[in-house]
Amino acid sequence: MEKEKFDALVTRFNDGTLSAGEMADLEKLIEQGVVDLTQLKDLELLDQHLAKVDMGRPSMRLDDTFYSSLAEEKRRARRSTFSFSFPEWNIFLPRLAWASALLVVGFLGGYWLTNRAASPDVKQLTQEVSELKEMMLLSLLEKESVSERLKAVSLTNDLDLASDRVTRALIKTLNEDANVNVRLAALDALKPYVSQDHVREELVRSITRQESPLVQVSLAELMVAIQEKKSVSELKKLLKSDKTPREVKSRIEESINTLI
């Protein structure tokens, strides 16, 4: 087709007099890059207007949740990375020696202190601090702000051993929190406690209560990791459900096969 014919086609399109067959020809020319979309006046004008349509802006809530998640991820990354390089040993060795000496002194001091008598005051104080942390955590979990709730969940990492009250609160969060990220964080926080029977039972029960594919898949993966065979029947319920997305179903099937 010569240039004049292309131009005639474009002109007829702009006039709104194009036949169906010609429309197909025009589409081919657009696909081949012979006709540019900007040549089609009405559509170009519409496209220009569309570029100016304002879709609004997100609220501060988004910043709030994003930055708290980022802070949490940074903290996790700091905990899990350790790197050293040989050229730095010259600087590192004296520090290591100093740290080792301090450790030995600390160890001996601690040994002397605990042997002298495990002071009931210190024990009580430790207990009180732990309870205070738990109280703070439980009250933060009730907050409206997602970032506060995420903070609460992450606080459980600081507890040596969370009480039943805390694990119950985490399970409640896992089952009922409106935000998927908080629910995922709660699931993550519960992992150290999977050896406790009631936690395992609640996690199994939670499977069918979840609607988020992310949480469903995470739970299925956890069940495989802890080899919880009792979860198979619950996982099968998800497979039967129409609400479960296809991709999730295939992941769950894999989990079930591993568990059986």
Next chain:
Amino acid sequence: MENVRQGDLGKLGLLFERYKRPLYGFFYGMNKDQELSEDLVQNTFLRILKYRHLFRGEGDFKTWMFHIARNVGHDHYRKNKIRLKEPVENWENKLSHSEDRSTQWQQLEEHQMLALALERLPEDKREVLLLSKYQDKKYKEIGEILGCTEGAVKVKVFRALQELKSVYQQLEKLM
């Protein structure tokens, strides 16, 4: 993004600040739900964080981001299959019951009408137009996101714009 991939997570904040609005606009254009759109933006960035090691650094970050955003959106829509979809004709009935119909329509600015027409388009057409809007008509990059050729994207945009025009004209008649 290269810094983020190498572990400088603080730099993700810069990317977030730069792209949160277009990303939000993309999602909001798709679902018209502020809270949901914010959640989807948040989930997109969480996925970027999680899969940062997969960013090869060869292509454009924005293209990669929209690719992830699209997957995040699809995951959500798959989960909630029920979508409000009303043909334009139903709007006429609905509006004729309203006493202040003419006032309502008069209040609609041209851009609002266009946004309304966009909302009435099928999901795939709405998506390609929003990608074109927020990817500055870079059809080759949009092709990478949608998994098709640049030429195919142009045809998709062409068809979507034609339908948008038709819906827009129908809405105009209702005024």
